[in-house]
Amino acid sequence: MSDDSVTLIEVGPRDGLQNEPGELPLAVKQQLVEDLADAGLTVIEAGSFVNPTWVPQMADSEALFAAIARRAGVRYTALTPNLRGFERALAAGADEVAVFAAASESFSQKNINCSIAESIERFRPVMAAAAEAGLPVRGYVSCVLGCPYEGALAPAAVARVTGDLLELGCYEVSLGDTIGVGTAGSMRALLTELLGAFAPAQLAVHCHDSYGQALANILAAVDLGIRRIDAAVAGLGGCPYAPGASGNVATEDVVYLLEGLGLATGIDLDRLIAAGEHISGFLGRPSGSKVARARRSAG
Amino acid sequence: MSDDSVTLIEVGPRDGLQNEPGELPLAVKQQLVEDLADAGLTVIEAGSFVNPTWVPQMADSEALFAAIARRAGVRYTALTPNLRGFERALAAGADEVAVFAAASESFSQKNINCSIAESIERFRPVMAAAAEAGLPVRGYVSCVLGCPYEGALAPAAVARVTGDLLELGCYEVSLGDTIGVGTAGSMRALLTELLGAFAPAQLAVHCHDSYGQALANILAAVDLGIRRIDAAVAGLGGCPYAPGASGNVATEDVVYLLEGLGLATGIDLDRLIAAGEHISGFLGRPSGSKVARARRSAG
Numbered sequence: 001m002s003d004d005s006v007t008l009i010e011v012g013p014r015d016g017l018q019n020e021p022g023e024l025p026l027a028v029k030q031q032l033v034e035d036l037a038d039a040g041l042t043v044i045e046a047g048s049f050v051n052p053t054w055v056p057q058m059a060d061s062e063a064l065f066a067a068i069a070r071r072a073g074v075r076y077t078a079l080t081p082n083l084r085g086f087e088r089a090l091a092a093g094a095d096e097v098a099v100f101a102a103a104s105e106s107f108s109q110k111n112i113n114c115s116i117a118e119s120i121e122r123f124r125p126v127m128a129a130a131a132e133a134g135l136p137v138r139g140y141v142s143c144v145l146g147c148p149y150e151g152a153l154a155p156a157a158v159a160r161v162t163g164d165l166l167e168l169g170c171y172e173v174s175l176g177d178t179i180g181v182g183t184a185g186s187m188r189a190l191l192t193e194l195l196g197a198f199a200p201a202q203l204a205v206h207c208h209d210s211y212g213q214a215l216a217n218i219l220a221a222v223d224l225g226i227r228r229i230d231a232a233v234a235g236l237g238g239c240p241y242a243p244g245a246s247g248n249v250a251t252e253d254v255v256y257l258l259e260g261l262g263l264a265t266g267i268d269l270d271r272l273i274a275a276g277e278h279i280s281g282f283l284g285r286p287s288g289s290k291v292a293r294a295r296r297s298a299g
Numbered sequence: 300m301s302d303d304s305v306t307l308i309e310v311g312p313r314d315g316l317q318n319e320p321g322e323l324p325l326a327v328k329q330q331l332v333e334d335l336a337d338a339g340l341t342v343i344e345a346g347s348f349v350n351p352t353w354v355p356q357m358a359d360s361e362a363l364f365a366a367i368a369r370r371a372g373v374r375y376t377a378l379t380p381n382l383r384g385f386e387r388a389l390a391a392g393a394d395e396v397a398v399f400a401a402a403s404e405s406f407s408q409k410n411i412n413c414s415i416a417e418s419i420e421r422f423r424p425v426m427a428a429a430a431e432a433g434l435p436v437r438g439y440v441s442c443v444l445g446c447p448y449e450g451a452l453a454p455a456a457v458a459r460v461t462g463d464l465l466e467l468g469c470y471e472v473s474l475g476d477t478i479g480v481g482t483a484g485s486m487r488a489l490l491t492e493l494l495g496a497f498a499p500a501q502l503a504v505h506c507h508d509s510y511g512q513a514l515a516n517i518l519a520a521v522d523l524g525i526r527r528i529d530a531a532v533a534g535l536g537g538c539p540y541a542p543g544a545s546g547n548v549a550t551e552d553v554v555y556l557l558e559g560l561g562l563a564t565g566i567d568l569d570r571l572i573a574a575g576e577h578i579s580g581f582l583g584r585p586s587g588s589k590v591a592r593a594r595r596s597a598g
Contacts, residue, residue: 148597182559183555185560185561211552212514213559215511215515250511253512257482260481
């Protein structure tokens with residue numbers, strides 16, 4: 001990855017759809033994943049192997065992995081909270097898996113029902129099994145710029161869990177501003193701390209646009225050398241028309257930002273917009289991407 | 300103005316409402332302007348003295364200036380395209396006026412029906428009358444990062460008209476990304492050119508959020524030393540729910556960005572959000588500010 005290109009990690013089919021009301025037909029999800037690969041995305045988080053009781057939207061992940069026509073050069077990844085989930089992901093043919101921890105103790109307890117330290121221990125067997133199977137593992141850290149229960153987080157707390165995940169064997173850690181409260185100022189403070197200990201290539205950013213700050217935060221990260229960015233086509237995961245919509249930043253809008261900075265993404269924006277409008281149609285609402293809406297309006 | 304504070308120029312009552320469908324009762328506009336001053340805005344563009352045939356939404360600007368209870372320390376400003384407009388603004392008691400030119404010849408012709416050079420000549424009598432009356436004059440330049448007819452603009456073309464307006468006697472020039480196509484990359488290129496010729500204090504930025512890039516563009520400008528930023532409460536001027544909504548950047552979201560960067564704005568965000576929700580209610584839609592919607596959703 002050269003310094004003047006950026007890899008987008010498309011999380012719409014998983015982090016996006018997981019937070020949309022209702023369950024979509026398998027064929028619609030399959031089409032979405034295939035459309036995204038056709039648009040040039042090279043890393044697509046397609047599903048999640050968690051207990052379907054907790055996340056019914058992802059109950060069909062096995063079937064989805066079986067259905068999608070794989071495109072060469074694309075990694076189809078999955079979230080795996082534990083060894084059982086990893087085994088399902090491996091059997092389904094995931095190219096990469098991800099584990100997730102939180103930067104805040106309260107969020108860890110409420111979201112995954114254990115302490116941060118316990119969550120790290122829980123990942124050890126997953127890491128061992130992944131190493132044996134030869135699958136790369138990505139780490140997520142949530143609430144890096146603020147927690148709904150604890151408010152602002154100390155960058156040192158984020159550095160600790162990031163270091164734990166990298167030490168466990170994750171090849172990179174995706175820093176999640178889960179509730180979207182971060183600003184360019186807090187993003188810079190966090191990354192300045194982290195880049196004192198880790199290489200830019202070990203870090204990705206995962207911004208939600210709840211407060212409209214996602215692109216500014218991504219700009220701040222890119223300025224500091226980050227070249228791996230999570231995003232969700234059409235801003236999936238939060239309806240653009242609902243008060244307090246808290247979806248992921250829209251991949252289309254990130255592509256527009258990055259290309260404007262002279263950073264290559266390898267993505268065909270028109271095809272990406274079409275993919276986003278297609279899935280938004282199934283969800284019964286316009287695309288959450290402003291670029292998509294502006295392009296459509298400009299005819 | 301110290302380096303760690305920013306002045307926001309609130310353009311909602313003029314640039315915002317001018318682009319909203321329908322005409323609001325005078326009392327509603329008066330309440331909006333007064334609410335904005337109460338929230339801490341110190342420069343409020345309250346109206347426009349243009350031909351009411353062209354902009355019926357602004358036909359009541361005299362009445363509005365007469366109605367508003369003035370708050371000490373606040374400048375109530377108005378747009379004045381020509382001497383006739385200036386005389387009306389002066390009689391109405393405007394504290395400051397603004398003239399507007401375009402960076403693109405095509406836009407100038409289609410928007411104000413004359414060439415850029417002719418528009419500058421047309422402003423001379425306004426400048427002379429304003430100097431005599433002791434009123435400061437602000438200059439607007441539209442389409443600085445792109446024109447709907449000509450596409451991308453050369454920074455040198457923007458520098459030319461900016462220089463013309465400053466030479467005429469404008470105390471600052473507001474650089475308008477009228478159609479919102481700019482990116483942090485093009486904003487940086489433009490400002491790098493302009494700051495070779497003009498001081499940061501002579502320049503303001505005026506970003507529209509059509510492509511979702513406004514906050515990233517403002518961050519780019521602030522990083523380069525710009526400390527005067529136009530914004531419209533609730534993102535007035537474009538319905539957040541309409542495809543291709545192309546409103547001004549929401550003042551609330553700019554305040555959130557700036558305070559996060561440690562830049563003081565002097566604005567009470569809660570009061571500002573309330574002012575935006577109030578006017579949005581009259582327009583029959585939720586606030587176009589993501590910060591407002593997120594705060595409301597968080598309870």
